[in-house]
Amino acid sequence: MMKKLFKQQEFFILIILLIVSSIIAVINPKFLSIGNIYSILKSTTVLGILSIGVLLVIILGGIDVSFPAIAAFSMYTSSLIVLNFMPQANVVIIMIIAIIIGAACGFINGFFISKYDFPAMVVTLGTSSALLGFMYTFIGTRINHKLSPSLVEFGKATIFNYTQSDGVIVGLPVAYLIYVIIAILVALFLRTTMFGRSIYAVGGDQISAIRIGLKVKTIKIAVYMFVGVLAGIAGVIHSSYLRMSNPFELYGTELLVIASTILGGATIGGGRGTVIGTFLGMLLITIISNSLILLGVPSYWQKVVIGVFILLSVSIPQLVKKYTTKL
Numbered sequence: 001m002m003k004k005l006f007k008q009q010e011f012f013i014l015i016i017l018l019i020v021s022s023i024i025a026v027i028n029p030k031f032l033s034i035g036n037i038y039s040i041l042k043s044t045t046v047l048g049i050l051s052i053g054v055l056l057v058i059i060l061g062g063i064d065v066s067f068p069a070i071a072a073f074s075m076y077t078s079s080l081i082v083l084n085f086m087p088q089a090n091v092v093i094i095m096i097i098a099i100i101i102g103a104a105c106g107f108i109n110g111f112f113i114s115k116y117d118f119p120a121m122v123v124t125l126g127t128s129s130a131l132l133g134f135m136y137t138f139i140g141t142r143i144n145h146k147l148s149p150s151l152v153e154f155g156k157a158t159i160f161n162y163t164q165s166d167g168v169i170v171g172l173p174v175a176y177l178i179y180v181i182i183a184i185l186v187a188l189f190l191r192t193t194m195f196g197r198s199i200y201a202v203g204g205d206q207i208s209a210i211r212i213g214l215k216v217k218t219i220k221i222a223v224y225m226f227v228g229v230l231a232g233i234a235g236v237i238h239s240s241y242l243r244m245s246n247p248f249e250l251y252g253t254e255l256l257v258i259a260s261t262i263l264g265g266a267t268i269g270g271g272r273g274t275v276i277g278t279f280l281g282m283l284l285i286t287i288i289s290n291s292l293i294l295l296g297v298p299s300y301w302q303k304v305v306i307g308v309f310i311l312l313s314v315s316i317p318q319l320v321k322k323y324t325t326k327l
Helices: 002-006 009-027 034-059 067-085 091-114 120-138 149-156 174-192 194-202 205-210 218-241 252-261 274-296 299-326
Strands: 158-163 169-171
Touching: 009 174, 009 274, 034 067, 034 158, 034 169, 034 174, 034 194, 034 218, 034 252, 034 274, 067 091, 067 120, 067 218, 067 252, 091 120, 091 149, 091 218, 120 274, 149 174, 169 174, 169 194, 174 194, 174 218, 174 274, 194 205, 194 218, 194 274, 252 274, 274 299
Parallel strands: none
Antiparallel strands: 158 169
């Protein structure tokens, strides 16, 4: 039993998460305040949704670095469409528009990767660069501060409220619930459906997957489209949080999102990875970022600390597994 647990990356991440949280709580008791816990959970929402999409691509044996560009493009374009043509549209309509835009961008990635067998890194880098260039050319660096009222209200909506000792009311955003629902649905999808198991099969051994009759090209296109769909949702939520639409937001989050997925146990070669591992990986990285801010660590040192921590968190479990296998 213990030997089996030691082979699970998710188990290590959970242990590290508990140890890190305990140490930070001793150093700074504010870490365990309801307001800070809500703040941490809110911070995981956007990057967490993106990481679930990236998880599926990595299980498939691919990679996608275009999701921040797709999220920013979906976010900005959908907000402009709604503002100019249907300013009273509710947030569901905005989400649907962003999802369609994101899915179309994801389809482009999936089509070139599956149809012509182009390297996923090259294709998604190209898509990211093309979207970035498009926005520089036609939008510039303008930030849209005029959002649909329904989107602004959605960003303020909370599911749990708590009044702190200083009288300030803090709440857990409704958007976090969306993240949790997506995580549960994707976890069930991967475990219980034939299509979900097919993604593992393609990532584990593509040639064998073709031999047993799986429609590999269709699976690849569907997965990359799903990444685009989640990028669209994440982009809209990000916009509602900030109450503005910045065409160049979310750039630079690629490595953090991919790192959280790898940290959670997904292997870059494909065929392995879980939603719970990715969920814990993103939570761990967010807690470390949050605690470094509470401790007053300069932003440039924060990146160094997070990078070193990710390296240690990935390498130590691998060394333990190697050691326990020899026993």
